[in-house]
Amino acid sequence: MTPLRIEHRDGQARAGVLHTAHGEVRTPAFMPVGTHATVKACTPEEVRQAGADILLCNGYHLILRPGVELVERAGGLHVWMRWDGPILTDSGGFQLVSLTDHARIDDDGATFVSPYDGTRTRITPAEAIGAQARLGADIVMCLDHPVAYGASPELTADATRRTHRWAERCRRAHPGEGHLLFGITQGGFDATLRAESARHVAGLGFDGLAIGGLALGEPPPLMRAMAESALEHIPEATPRYVMGLGTDAELLTMVGLGIDMFDCVLPTRLARNGTALTAGGRLSLRQAQYREDLRPIEPGCPCPSCAGGYSRAYLRHLFQAGEILGHRMVSLHNLTHLGALMAGAREAIAARAFAAFRAAVLDGLAGGVDSERAALSPVGYSSRP
Amino acid sequence: MTPLRIEHRDGQARAGVLHTAHGEVRTPAFMPVGTHATVKACTPEEVRQAGADILLCNGYHLILRPGVELVERAGGLHVWMRWDGPILTDSGGFQLVSLTDHARIDDDGATFVSPYDGTRTRITPAEAIGAQARLGADIVMCLDHPVAYGASPELTADATRRTHRWAERCRRAHPGEGHLLFGITQGGFDATLRAESARHVAGLGFDGLAIGGLALGEPPPLMRAMAESALEHIPEATPRYVMGLGTDAELLTMVGLGIDMFDCVLPTRLARNGTALTAGGRLSLRQAQYREDLRPIEPGCPCPSCAGGYSRAYLRHLFQAGEILGHRMVSLHNLTHLGALMAGAREAIAARAFAAFRAAVLDGLAGGVDSERAALSPVGYSSRP
Numbered sequence: 029m030t031p032l033r034i035e036h037r038d039g040q041a042r043a044g045v046l047h048t049a050h051g052e053v054r055t056p057a058f059m060p061v062g063t064h065a066t067v068k069a070c071t072p073e074e075v076r077q078a079g080a081d082i083l084l085c086n087g088y089h090l091i092l093r094p095g096v097e098l099v100e101r102a103g104g105l106h107v108w109m110r111w112d113g114p115i116l117t118d119s120g121g122f123q124l125v126s127l128t129d130h131a132r133i134d135d136d137g138a139t140f141v142s143p144y145d146g147t148r149t150r151i152t153p154a155e156a157i158g159a160q161a162r163l164g165a166d167i168v169m170c171l172d173h174p175v176a177y178g179a180s181p182e183l184t185a186d187a188t189r190r191t192h193r194w195a196e197r198c199r200r201a202h203p204g205e206g207h208l209l210f211g212i213t214q215g216g217f218d219a220t221l222r223a224e225s226a227r228h229v230a231g232l233g234f235d236g237l238a239i240g241g242l243a244l245g246e247p248p249p250l251m252r253a254m255a256e257s258a259l260e261h262i263p264e265a266t267p268r269y270v271m272g273l274g275t276d277a278e279l280l281t282m283v284g285l286g287i288d289m290f291d292c293v294l295p296t297r298l299a300r301n302g303t304a305l306t307a308g309g310r311l312s313l314r315q316a317q318y319r320e321d322l323r324p325i326e327p328g329c330p331c332p333s334c335a336g337g338y339s340r341a342y343l344r345h346l347f348q349a350g351e352i353l354g355h356r357m358v359s360l361h362n363l364t365h366l367g368a369l370m371a372g373a374r375e376a377i378a379a380r381a382f383a384a385f386r387a388a389v390l391d392g393l394a395g396g397v398d399s400e401r402a403a404l405s406p407v408g409y410s411s412r413p
Numbered sequence: 414m415t416p417l418r419i420e421h422r423d424g425q426a427r428a429g430v431l432h433t434a435h436g437e438v439r440t441p442a443f444m445p446v447g448t449h450a451t452v453k454a455c456t457p458e459e460v461r462q463a464g465a466d467i468l469l470c471n472g473y474h475l476i477l478r479p480g481v482e483l484v485e486r487a488g489g490l491h492v493w494m495r496w497d498g499p500i501l502t503d504s505g506g507f508q509l510v511s512l513t514d515h516a517r518i519d520d521d522g523a524t525f526v527s528p529y530d531g532t533r534t535r536i537t538p539a540e541a542i543g544a545q546a547r548l549g550a551d552i553v554m555c556l557d558h559p560v561a562y563g564a565s566p567e568l569t570a571d572a573t574r575r576t577h578r579w580a581e582r583c584r585r586a587h588p589g590e591g592h593l594l595f596g597i598t599q600g601g602f603d604a605t606l607r608a609e610s611a612r613h614v615a616g617l618g619f620d621g622l623a624i625g626g627l628a629l630g631e632p633p634p635l636m637r638a639m640a641e642s643a644l645e646h647i648p649e650a651t652p653r654y655v656m657g658l659g660t661d662a663e664l665l666t667m668v669g670l671g672i673d674m675f676d677c678v679l680p681t682r683l684a685r686n687g688t689a690l691t692a693g694g695r696l697s698l699r700q701a702q703y704r705e706d707l708r709p710i711e712p713g714c715p716c717p718s719c720a721g722g723y724s725r726a727y728l729r730h731l732f733q734a735g736e737i738l739g740h741r742m743v744s745l746h747n748l749t750h751l752g753a754l755m756a757g758a759r760e761a762i763a764a765r766a767f768a769a770f771r772a773a774v775l776d777g778l779a780g781g782v783d784s785e786r787a788a789l790s791p792v793g794y795s796s797r798p
Contacts, residue, residue: 064734065727071717071738094704094730102707102724110722319479322487332456337495339487342450345479349449352737353456 031208031235032267032288036378040286043377046236046267048114048166049206050106053081055267055288056373058279058366059116060295063089065099065109068296069356070363072111078331078360079367083111084291087160087169088120092142092149096162104164116291117165119156121172121191121212121240122271133173135190153194154201161203167236170198172212174241184216192228199232208235210269217246219257226261236267239287243272251278255285276305276369276393280386283373295362300355302347305365307392311340313358318344331364333357416593416620417652417673421763425671428762431621431652433499433551434591435491438466440652440673441758443664443751444501446681448474450484450494453681454741455748457496463716463745464752468496469676472545472554473505477527477534481547489549501676502550504541506557506576506597506625507656518558520575538579539586546588552621555583557597559626569601577613584617593620595654602631604642611646621652624672628657636663640670661690661754661778665771668758680747685740687732690750692777696725698743703729716749718742 032055034044046053060067060075063086067075075083085105090096102108105115124131124138132139137152151159156171171194173187191214202209211234215222230237239258242251255270262268269289270282279290295305302313306326311318313325321341324334333343338357346354369389376385417440419429431438445452445460448471452460460468470490475481487493490500509516509523517524522537536544541556556579558572576599587594596619600607615622624643627636640655647653654674655667664675680690687698691711696703698710706726709719718728723742731739754774761770 064730064736066731066734066736066738069737069741071721093733094726098705098726101705102726107722108724108727110727320483320486336456337492339493341479341483341487342493342495345449346451348478349451351449351451352454352740353451355737356454356741 030265030267032265034265036374036380038377038380038382039284041284041373041377041382042286042288043374044288046288048082048208050112050114050166051081053114053289054370054374056279056283056370057081057289058370059084059289059291060363061086061291061293062109062111063293064093065090065105067359067363068300069352069359070296072109072113074332074360075111075363076113078363079371080113080363082114082116082166084116084118085109085163085165086120087117087156087163087165088123088140088151090117090163091120091151091159092140093144096159099164100162106164114166115164116167116210117160117163117169118271119160119169119171119212120151121169121174125174125176125241125244128176133190135193137171153197157198157201157203157209161207165203165207167208167210168203169210169238170195170212170234172214172240174214174244175216177217177244177246179216181218184218184221188214188216188221188225191225195229195232195234199234210234210236210238210267212238212240212271213258213262214241215254215258216241217250217254219253222254222257223261226258230262230266234266236269236289237262238269238271240271242270243274243278243292248278248281252281252285255282255287259285276366277390279366279369280373280389283377284382284386295366296359299358299362302344302354302358304358305362307389309393309395313340313344313354314347315344325358325361326365329361329364329368331361333361415650415652417650419650421759421765423762423765423767424669426669426758426762426767427671427673428759429673431673433467433593435497435499435551436466438499438674439755439759441664441668441755442466442674443755444469444674444676445748446471446676446678447494447496448678449478450475450490452744452748453685454737454744455681457494457498459717459745460496460748461498463748464756465498465748467499467501467551469501469503470494470548470550471505472502472541472548472550473508473525473536475502475548476505476536476544477525478529481544484549485547491549499551500549501552501595502545502548502554503656504545504554504556504597505536506554506559510559510561510626510629513561518575520578522556538582542583542586542588542594546592550588550592552593552595553588554595554623555580555597555619557599557625559599559629560601562602562629562631564601566603569603569606573599573601573606573610576610580614580617580619584619595619595621595623595652597623597625597656598643598647599626600639600643601626602635602639604638607639607642608646611643615647615651619651621654621674622647623654623656625656627655628659628663628677633663633666637666637670640667640672644670661751662775664751664754665758665774668762669767669771680751681744684743684747687729687739687743689743690747692774693780694778698725698729698739699732700729710743710746711750714746714749714753716746718746
């Protein structure tokens with residue numbers, strides 16, 4: 029039984045609803061990232077108002093701090109962080125790439141040296157599943173072994189096959205009732221390996237499948253080609269999640285290929301540096317050109333910053349003065365932007381107008397003739413070309 | 414005509430309403446500090462929900478950045494920072510103490526060297542008034558010359574008399590319709606000078622009077638004695654404001670002497686370091702003892718953190734992880750605490766039970782038998798002993 033109900037199709041793109049123990053997720057869905065069980069600077073209520081149905085937390089970081097036992101005793105992640113909607117936890121696999129200096133990998137699992145206090149943590153596939161289940165994740169991710177862009181063919185093949193063996197062990201260690209378990213396909217930047225990995229992991233019978241190890245610096249056409257190689261071997265009915273994306277253009281490209289779920293630190297990380305996402309491209313609010321700009325970030329945007337009347341000039345002042353209200357307001361704007369982008373995609377798919385929607389968004393981002401109009405639409409985007 | 418309507422009296426203490434161009438302020442009132450036109454980490458809506466009727470912004474800092482012209486063009490401070498209630502601006506006088514290395518003082522005014530970019534800013538008494546009026550302050554403060562605790566008698570006398578000459582010039586430069594102008598009395602830590610200063614400045618006919626230059630490290634009995642020396646010469650009907658306070662105990666002592674208004678960075682500055690104000694004293698949430706404490710900061714408190722179910726353990730986790738949601742939540746708690754303290758004082762004065770209220774609060778802070786009960790009352794304090 030797939031947890032995904034596909035309600036609309038437009039080419040490869042599809043829109044529907046993913047069912048979890050903590051409610052429904054409208055797909056395609058963007059998941060804001062709350063690495064340490066908090067979406068930086070935002071409350072859960074604010075994140076929901078920005079259009080998010082589901083959050084991602086990082087199982088690896090939470091195992092290290094504050095620890096599974098404490099979160100479990102608190103009543104699980106939902107109670108701990110005050111978010112009653114669905115939560116997906118990542119397994120720690122990505123940290124094998126991002127914290128490569130802190131991890132040693134063998135066939136049985138990975139040993140991490142904590143960057144916080146130097147203590148060693150051993151994670152096996154079964155333990156990764158068990159810990160995420162105890163944290164209370166609605167969607168549990170397999171432990172995988174991604175490789176960096178530019179990794180050797182040998183390392184890529186080795187890591188991909190280890191990902192497969194780990195996936196089999198994760199599948200046997202199923203987290204149990206109330207938790208969906210998603211497999212992760214790898215394959216580096218080799219189309220044959222991508223196809224092999226998707227075929228192998230899809231054959232294990234997971235509740236959903238992720239395409240991992242992308243957005244690591246590769247050119248966009250290569251990212252797209254790798255996703256396509258994997259998707260050929262992922263059944264239509266299976267929920268599909270590309271990890272670590274992304275920009276508006278990346279997200280819509282992947283929606284067009286039939287991807288249902290995304291996560292990325294981009295909206296909150298950019299916000300921290302004063303960069304706002306808009307239908308007309310990015311605004312770097314620290315720039316002098318915004319010093320006297322009394323318009324909101326994006327006229328018509330329903331986020332607390334724009335609808336609240338905060339001007340670009342005031343936000344710039346907050347960043348200049350090191351005031352964290354700036355980070356907070358731009359985070360809410362950026363999350364609202366991506367929430368609206370996904371809502372626009374869902375509407376466009378339902379209206380069988382996704383290609384035109386995507387073209388209009390790309391044109392707007394490129395400063396095209398539609399950008400002014402797109403910027404003025406109530407959700408930041410118009411699903412009608 | 415005094416802008417203060419005194420509605421209740423209990424001994425020297427009084428409760429009432431201060432009228433300003435942007436609405437009423439219930440007194441005694443605590444003013445949260447938004448130095449750079451933002452109360453750190455909080456939105457104006459949140460600050461209002463914490464019980465604040467009026468904010469303080471720092472005229473000196475805002476003159477330097479973003480500048481009076483820009484704020485004026487934006488429509489004034491209220492529009493600039495999205496707060497439609499009353500705003501009091503400080504003049505920059507306090508910076509003559511706090512930024513003493515950056516200021517040169519002569520009889521005509523002060524020259525500041527900007528800590529941001531080294532540019533020199535000249536502020537005269539008339540210019541300080543004019544700038545605050547252009548910023549749009551509801552209550553404009555005179556330029557004064559406080560001295561540090563421990564200053565010589567000569568410097569103290571000299572600065573106090575300069576404060577008087579500047580007060581006369583500020584009075585002549587009245588900010589005009591829609592702006593209240595408050596004088597500031599000084600006098601260092603010399604009771605005779607305090608009395609002389611209050612008599613002199615009270616004689617100039619301001620809309621309200623502040624007692625400045627306290628809370629600079631002096632012992633509590635000396636602070637109280639200095640305030641009493643000044644108060645003897647400040648007419649009953651005049652709004653009275655002690656600048657830069659303070660702790661719960663300091664605030665209630667001053668309310669007991671008949672003070673109506675306060676401001677302090679304490680609640681938000683403590684929050685930044687993870688320290689929460691409660692009826693039973695301060696909690697340093699970074700301490701290991703809170704690692705597994707699943708209670709809210711203060712059971713029964715209506716703030717977004719306590720009412721929202723955020724646990725001490727989760728807040729500690731946020732501070733450990735460097736997540737700014739912790740700063741935000743504890744700021745809201747601390748502002749709510751002081752809002753509730755002032756609300757409790759107003760109710761107690763109306764019920765002619767202020768002395769008992771103050772005694773119960775002090776007992777609670779000292780960990781006394783009433784502290785558990787006080788901690789469990791809906792506003793954090795009970796006005797009934």
